[in-house]
Amino acid sequence: METILNMQNPHWDNKLYSDLFSRSALQSLIKKLRLKEIHILLGVRRAGKSTLFQLLINHLMQTEDSKSILYLNLDDPIYHDVWHNAKELYTVVALAEKITGIKPKYLFLDEAQNVKAWERFVKSTYDSKLFKKIFVTGSNSSLLHGNHAKLLSGRYITDYIYPLSFKEILTNTGISTYLELINNKPQTMQLMEDMLFYGAFPRIFAIKNTELKREVLLSYYETIVLKDCIFNNNIRETKLMRDLAIYMLTNSGTLYSYNNVAKIFTSNENTIKEFIHVFVNAFLINEIKNFSYSLKTQTKSKKKAFCIDNGLVQVVSVKFSENKGKLFENLIYAELKKSNFQEIYFFNDPKECDFIVKKDDKLIAIQACFTIDTLNRTREITGLKTVMQKFNIDKGIIITFNQEEVIDKHIIITPFWKIFFNLDFR
CATH class of the missing domain: 3.40.50.300 (P-loop containing nucleotide triphosphate hydrolases)
Structure with missing residues (x-):
């Protein structure tokens, strides 16, 4: 000793x-x-x-x-x-x-x-x-x-305490001012790409070899599921919990109810609910609710789950890497959480808004869109306008990977690197 x-x-x-x-x-x-x-x-x-x-x-x-x-x-x-x-x-x-x-x-x-x-x-x-x-x-x-x-x-x-934020990654790379960020744009874009696919655990950020990144991420995932979820909670149905963990991560940002998930696994609603709460307690995932001023409506509505780190999502699913849109949505959720937005919701009734957050008692509507193009532009803007009108929200933001535009005095399109460096959601 x-x-x-x-x-x-x-x-x-x-x-x-x-x-x-x-x-x-x-x-x-x-x-x-x-x-x-x-x-x-x-x-x-x-x-x-x-x-x-x-x-x-x-x-x-x-x-x-x-x-x-x-x-x-x-x-x-x-x-x-x-x-x-x-x-x-x-x-x-x-x-x-x-x-x-x-x-x-x-x-x-x-x-x-x-x-x-x-x-x-x-x-x-x-x-x-x-x-x-x-x-x-x-x-x-x-x-x-x-x-x-x-x-x-x-x-x-x-x-x-969360994995490194985008701003912390920039700081640890030697980029601490907006001018330095602009002057090192290629490096900044590469850092964003790395966060998108490998997350932001400090150790993972320090590793340069991609195969080694995946090996270490897999060890993190296994330890979280085995030790923090299964062992610490005396779980007997270990296969169900393992399968459910993979399902929740690979379906990040997808609507679900405990009952529907229970049917998929031929289990019961209470067990699925209990297991998902175990994942939440271990910080593997976070559940968010459909926004409503009625707590009863929030509770009864379907939920979405997001992971605090994209690396954990990636390591359990090869197919997921093909969907940058889903990864980008999860990345934005993680950054919002790291930016001290403790109240994070979504809206889906019937138009969709990816996130509604509360800051200084004011609501902000946010869409996550890797790239704005002619196919999704109307949908993304209409979703924002619908939720802004319904809940009297003054500010709407579409966060993209690297596009910027002012739609009107209430809605802007802004790149990920800009908003999460400045942390200005006004």
């Missing part, structure tokens, strides 16, 4: 973590250091939560003794005894203090969902002020469901 603790805490030797991706969430985390509440980071596996911990540790080392910072990667099998008994964490903390000779002030618990009753340990140490600050990550939103949330009520704050 001493060896593992030393390996997981190289900062004890005053070594800064290096070769890290810059993340826009860092400054927000730094500002929240002054808050006493437990800080929980949630997000899909491999999105970069551990990297944010390392960036935060680098920051703390500017003013704090590096030996007062304890990081535990609870995904490591060395913590097998801890997984089954959270009280063993006290033993680990005591051992860290013995090694460093300094009582830990900052505790970082990575992948806490592996530890049964982790929340009891965290609550106890928080209430007794054992640490100045406690940080927790998890790859499952159920980390804060039920008894977990009840026990920690009023004691924690939460941030959601």
Whole structure:
């Protein structure tokens, strides 16, 4: 255990973590250091939560003794005894203090969902002020469901961490201003193409070989489905869950009801609903609803599901790569989510609008269209106008891969690279 603790805490030797991706969430985390509440980071596996911990540790080392910072990667099998008994964490903390000779002030618990009753340990140490600050990550939103949330009520704050946004990818490539973006347009377009087909997980972005990208993406997908979905939820119908996961990803952006999907798999509606919610809790997919001011109508209507990363969609289906339109729609959903649009809907009754988002209490209608041409132009604009009139929406945007046009004072066509660099949806 001493060896593992030393390996997981190289900062004890005053070594800064290096070769890290810059993340826009860092400054927000730094500002929240002054808050006493437990800080929980949630997000899909491999999105970069551990990297944010390392960036935060680098920051703390500017003013704090590096030996007062304890990081535990609870995904490591060395913590097998801890997984089954959270009280063993006290033993680990005591051992860290013995090694460093300094009582830990900052505790970082990575992948806490592996530890049964982790929340009891965290609550106890928080209430007794054992640490100045406690940080927790998890790859499952159920980390804060039920008894977990009840026990920690009023004691924690939460941030959601996603794979790299388009703007973060540009920043990590050395493009940080609009002028640099324009001057490096070919590179920008290539980065967009890579995001479209391989997503934006930090590790995947760093890999240049396409076959290796697919191999690593497949390992991510398998780990999410096997560990975060099947194992962590004690699922017995493993084949059904595996098949359903592939179905949901390859049908990203397609209307469905639990009943219709149940018929496809010769299963029952409750099982399908439960399994889809498992995928949502593991951040594999997100469900969005048909927009209506009536919650009852929203609940009864068919839904759509999108994946937070195009790479996961691609790796389970070769055919999907042929449909750039569907991939582009999923990519735009992911970027909207990363841009802090927490309320994202679609509209389909009878004209279709891909997304309706809420910003500053105002609704914005959005169409995702890889290329505007004579075949789809009328359909895309009519869909926008219909939903804008129905819900009194002032702004309509058609996001394309690389086309730009002003339709009128209420509707514009804008390229992906421009709107997600400026993040200007006004």
